[in-house]
Amino acid sequence: MSTADPLPAALRADIVALAGAELHPRGAAVSALRLVQEHFRWISTAHLHEVADLLGMSADDLDGVATYFNLLFRRPVGRHVIMLCDSVSCWMMGRDPLCAHLCRTLGIQPGETTADDAITLLPTVCIGHCDHAPAMLVDDALHGDVDTTTLDRLIAALKEQP
Amino acid sequence: MPPSDRPLTAMIDPAAGPPDCAAYERGGGWQATRKVIGTLAPADVIDIVTRSKLRGRGGAGFGTGQKWSFVPREPASARRKYLIANADEMEPGTFKDRWLMEGNPLQLVEGMIIAAYAVQAGHGIIFLRGEYHLACARLQQAIGEARRQGWLGDNILGSGFGFDIHVHSSAGRYICGEETALLTALEGRRATPRSKPPFPQTGGLWGAPSVVNNVETLSNLPHIITNGAEWFLALGRGEDGGTKIYGVSGRVRRPGAWELPMGTPLRQIIEECAGGMRPGYGLRALLPGGASTAFVDTTALDVPMDYGAMEKAGSRLGTGMAIILDDRTCPVGMLHNLEHFFAQESCGWCTPCRDGLPWVERLLAAIEAGTGTHEDIEQLGRHTRMLGPPGRTFCAHAPGAMAPLASGLKLFARDFAAHIAQGRCPLRHAA
Ligand SMILES: Cc1cc2nc3c(=O)[nH]c(=O)nc-3n(C[C@H](O)[C@H](O)[C@H](O)COP(=O)(O)O)c2cc1C
Ligand code: SF4
Ligand code: FES
Numbered sequence: 263m264s265t266a267d268p269l270p271a272a273l274r275a276d277i278v279a280l281a282g283a284e285l286h287p288r289g290a291a292v293s294a295l296r297l298v299q300e301h302f303r304w305i306s307t308a309h310l311h312e313v314a315d316l317l318g319m320s321a322d323d324l325d326g327v328a329t330y331f332n333l334l335f336r337r338p339v340g341r342h343v344i345m346l347c348d349s350v351s352c353w354m355m356g357r358d359p360l361c362a363h364l365c366r367t368l369g370i371q372p373g374e375t376t377a378d379d380a381i382t383l384l385p386t387v388c389i390g391h392c393d394h395a396p397a398m399l400v401d402d403a404l405h406g407d408v409d410t411t412t413l414d415r416l417i418a419a420l421k422e423q424p
Numbered sequence: 425m426p427p428s429d430r431p432l433t434a435m436i437d438p439a440a441g442p443p444d445c446a447a448y449e450r451g452g453g454w455q456a457t458r459k460v461i462g463t464l465a466p467a468d469v470i471d472i473v474t475r476s477k478l479r480g481r482g483g484a485g486f487g488t489g490q491k492w493s494f495v496p497r498e499p500a501s502a503r504r505k506y507l508i509a510n511a512d513e514m515e516p517g518t519f520k521d522r523w524l525m526e527g528n529p530l531q532l533v534e535g536m537i538i539a540a541y542a543v544q545a546g547h548g549i550i551f552l553r554g555e556y557h558l559a560c561a562r563l564q565q566a567i568g569e570a571r572r573q574g575w576l577g578d579n580i581l582g583s584g585f586g587f588d589i590h591v592h593s594s595a596g597r598y599i600c601g602e603e604t605a606l607l608t609a610l611e612g613r614r615a616t617p618r619s620k621p622p623f624p625q626t627g628g629l630w631g632a633p634s635v636v637n638n639v640e641t642l643s644n645l646p647h648i649i650t651n652g653a654e655w656f657l658a659l660g661r662g663e664d665g666g667t668k669i670y671g672v673s674g675r676v677r678r679p680g681a682w683e684l685p686m687g688t689p690l691r692q693i694i695e696e697c698a699g700g701m702r703p704g705y706g707l708r709a710l711l712p713g714g715a716s717t718a719f720v721d722t723t724a725l726d727v728p729m730d731y732g733a734m735e736k737a738g739s740r741l742g743t744g745m746a747i748i749l750d751d752r753t754c755p756v757g758m759l760h761n762l763e764h765f766f767a768q769e770s771c772g773w774c775t776p777c778r779d780g781l782p783w784v785e786r787l788l789a790a791i792e793a794g795t796g797t798h799e800d801i802e803q804l805g806r807h808t809r810m811l812g813p814p815g816r817t818f819c820a821h822a823p824g825a826m827a828p829l830a831s832g833l834k835l836f837a838r839d840f841a842a843h844i845a846q847g848r849c850p851l852r853h854a855a
Contacts, residue, residue: 283590285504285630286611286612286630288611288612288613289610289611289612289630290612291612291613292592292593292594292595292609292612293592293593295595296554296593296595317612319612326613326614327612327613327614330597330614330615331554331594331595331596331597332595332596332597333554333555333595333596334595334596345555348761348764348765349516349517349715349761349765350516350517350715350747350758350761350762350765351516351517351673351674351679351747353757353758353761354674354675354749354750354753354758355674355675386555386596387514387516387596387598387765387768387769388514388515388516388517388518388715388765389555390513390518390519390521390522390553390555390556391519392516392517392518392519392671392673392679392745392747393519393671393672393673393679393680393681394679395673395679399555402557403557404558
């Protein structure tokens, strides 16, 4: 699953199917990029070119889309991605000290990945969990009412996961 | 079974998970689809919804029946038409659509069938924000089950009307919630808004007639069809019909969301539902309907939370999800956080918004840090006039960003002055 490998045949087939279900193939741009990212964790330039070919788009045009969206990663990320909500309710309920704690514990700044490639820390806008602020997204799961104790426990568990 | 006075959430039970098709039917579901497809013409459906005075719950509050009436009346086969559920929900402080989709996805599916039938659209898309993984899984499950049971597909209930839904998982960009930017995003382009006209109802996705409605708006439809326009109107406390999902976040005892009659006053929502402020905190002001509405202070607590009354009070109902500013949080810091969001999420299409919002953010950062000047406050005021309503920008993002700022500059003038006079944040310093 190295990003130097071309897209696997099954993934290419999925993208072709997505494109075929749209009125115009480029309608599948975001979905196709998301599929690539699910597989490789990020979207390398080589893969972006392959997807562009499949959708009949220019690579520049598709890169314009890929760089537009907050959840599409054009740079490698770690095995797990922590997105700490940056928005207003979470800010009010103590997001900043939590972020500082997280940075200290992981030894990285927001936007960076730990040296063991386990965790990337990213800020995010409101994730619709404001009633449980401060909130964060860890991979696909929402976590609310986060404090330093729950955070430490969570990170320990993540570090152990492959 | 008598109709519920909280129809949207009657079947939501977080402990049990969302109802399947059979449970949904036992709770009163699918009656509306049967009624619409078996007995009503598309124009009748539009008429009922227009008489119910249902207004869009996505923020702008446009009449739903009226919006549909602009769609050309040819049959679905003559022209491709789209019905799109706006499930982008990225307004800070807003979490109501997620609750509806996770709690009762079939209600949204049925609402979409009704809306699609009314405008004779054959294609449905749920434009879902990418972070909502649980909602996505539950929607896929609901759509699959509905399809297997014949509620979606080529020939629904043998009527010849065909409609199907697919979920488009977006990839995180606030502007995609703006209905024309949403269409651009679905076409695989950088999601910039489009000029109107043409309106989506005549020239939307791929140039075809398209209706974009909010999740809460669509979720109301099965109940309106089943129980009638008069029943719906009577649910509201004032001019507007129905219920509304209201929510509160911030330093209240029980942050959360509740379905209440449209027009419930803020005081009741904050004190009865949210349990009032946490011990040691006072209520200073609030954004009544999400990040892009104007601040109101405690003098507005008895204003009914509906479209007209909130506008008279100088703000907007917006999404109906209130964000509380307590008396120990710095309003300048809060505004800085809000404008950071708006600056980051500008699509960059028009210069005043692309360049103006980061400028505003920097000024606020300086004032917050104690290095701002009186001239900076004047600059902020100038920006609210330049970027605010009536709107010199392409879309409502920039005016929305100016709503909290313009009201905040007035309401918190003393705090701004104190930051400048003392050269530091008085609240943070006191803490
Ligand atoms: C910057 C911006 C963001 C918006 N975000 C959303 C959103 O996330 N969800 C939504 O339903 N409407 C959003 N809207 C409003 C939509 O443009 C549109 O009015 C709404 O989806 C129409 O549905 P309704 O008539 O059912 O309310 C947004 C508008 C603007 C200007
Ligand atoms: S106002 Fe802002 S978000 Fe809207 S089109 Fe212009 S630059 Fe884009
Ligand atoms: S403000 Fe953080 S989840 Fe909404």
